[in-house]
Amino acid sequence: MAPYGSDDSTTADETDDLRAGRRRAARYVVPVAVVGVAAATIGLVPALADSGDPDLPKISAQQLIEKIAASDVEQLSGTVKITTDLGLPDLGGLESSLTGGGSGSGSGSGDGSSADPTSKLTELATGTHTLRVAADGEDKQKLSLLENAAEYSLIHNGKDVWGYDSGTNEVFHATADDSDGKDKREEVPATPKDLTEDALKAVDDTTSVTVEGTAHVAGRDAYRLVIKPKDSGSTVGQVTVSVDAKTGLPLKFTLTPASGGAAVVDAGFTQISYAKPAASTFDFTPPKGAKVTEEDATAAPERHSGGSRHSGGFSGEEGFAPGGPGGPEGLDVIGEGWTSIATFDTGGQGSPSGSEAGGAFGGFLDSLGDKASGKFGEGTVFKTRLINALITNDGKVYVGAVTKDALVKAANEAK
Structure with a gap:
């Protein structure tokens, strides 16, 4: 498989164009309402791939970044799997005690709710998880975390943000007003596109960007964009992004450590559809008998503007x-x-x-x-x-x- 644009590594002269491209890319987010885990600690298991690599027209790294920036996908639904391999020891229930509770722990310590999105941080930080995602524009998103005998759903519909833990029958409710709603939805990248935008923020003259071949991801033809640090000293080996050749949507994101071995972050759709999800997908009414916890508005700015999105970022700049x-x-x-x-x-x-x-x-x-x-x-x-x-x-x-x-x-x- 001959790499496309293998000699297309960015130079200092291209830096301004790349920065302009990544700024435009950052405006084309398909936000998914998920809160609670750093960009560097979310990983999706490699997407199911068809055999063979598609034969696509050659494209440069700059053109592919512009394609991501121009992507106008706002409606989608699909399935992803999440796995994270940070090499952390198994801390058992220690994580929950540090974060004030978690799934299956009821209200945890204090007055917290197991349905509060922040209580899911430690679950997504290790192990493998299956997610279903859906989006219909900036005001409607849904993410469901499928567990062994339960399901956790996070739903954003207009001004309402709902979290529901079926295992404990607890509900968390917050209101996303014009000033903080967007921040709540974008605290944590939850899709390959979100992760890609974070990676593109690190593209500067210390970065090499190339297009290296093609792939099939979730039944879609895709280009492979490879982002590498030029300088030694980083623990990041490279980031590989599979970009839908037709829509420009990142379908798979893989972060490989410089030390080698399994990917730390591997994000990919196993199934995706660009059809408009049914309106009922985003409807939610608290089940009978559920304990409903309303967000403490006085605490919201501290929690939602905290470091969860940024603590694992690729660049100190952001x-x-x-x-x-x-x-x-x-x-x-x-x-x-x-x-x-x-x-x-x-x-x-x-x-x-x-x-x-x-x-x-x-x-x-x-x-x-x-x-x-x-x-x-x-x-x-x-x-x-x-x-x-x-x-x-x-x-x-x-x-x-x-x-x-x-x-x-x-x-x-x-x-």
Whole structure:
């Protein structure tokens, strides 16, 4: 299979055109109402592919980015599967205790609801899941997470956002007004298109973009767009996006780590239709006897403008804007592009064993990391296959999609 445009790697002269293309791409989102997991921790199992690669006209990387930008798909329905391989240990029920509850835990701690979308974060962060998605413009989306003996649905219809956990018969309801509704729907990328737009935000002169062959994805002919960091030090090996040759909609998204092995994120439709979903798809009435929890409007800005969308972003430019919604107050960014590192000061002791977590729990966290030392002093590096973080003993934090060595170097240079 000969690659299309294999010599079409971006250069500095093409950077402005690529940036213009990705800005236009970012406006053509088909939002799916899902909240709760970082871009870097969502993965969809590879889509079912037909045998053989389609014979399509040659296209350049710039043309394919423009095709994504021009995509006007607003109506679709389909099935996806989600798998995430960050290399995290099995923490059992620990995640739920940290996030205040989860599916099957009833209301969890406090007054939370298992139907609150944020309670699904830890479920999607590991393992394999099957989703059904549907969209009809910007005001109607539905995502259903199919579980062993239950189903969780998140529905956006006009100004209403509903979450329903059939396992606990709990309902969560929020109102999406003109000021915050869009932010709620776009906090977390849930489709290959959402993930692709996040990846395109990282395209600059530190990035190579090529078109490498074609593929069949969910019965559709597609081009394969390959995005790679040029600089060493990033944990990202490459991002591969299969783009519908006819509609320009990204159908599959795969993020491969620089360390090799299985993909960290692999997003693809197994089935897709561009027909208009029935209006009834987005109707929802709380079932009889269900416990209904209304969103606390006073808490909504903090929760929905938090770092969930940005904490796993590919570029510090977007996800780690200093002082912005991507992180805590005082957050700064070192470097640019794929090797950017977010840093902030906790204002206290950095070692988990000496933090508020304290005691045995803090020791447990310490056991998950690797000790590190340098001009900065001593600290602990917590690693996944994509995002790594260095927490120094004096409370400084350095985090990014970069290697341990890059974090240590950044900490040393900051002294």
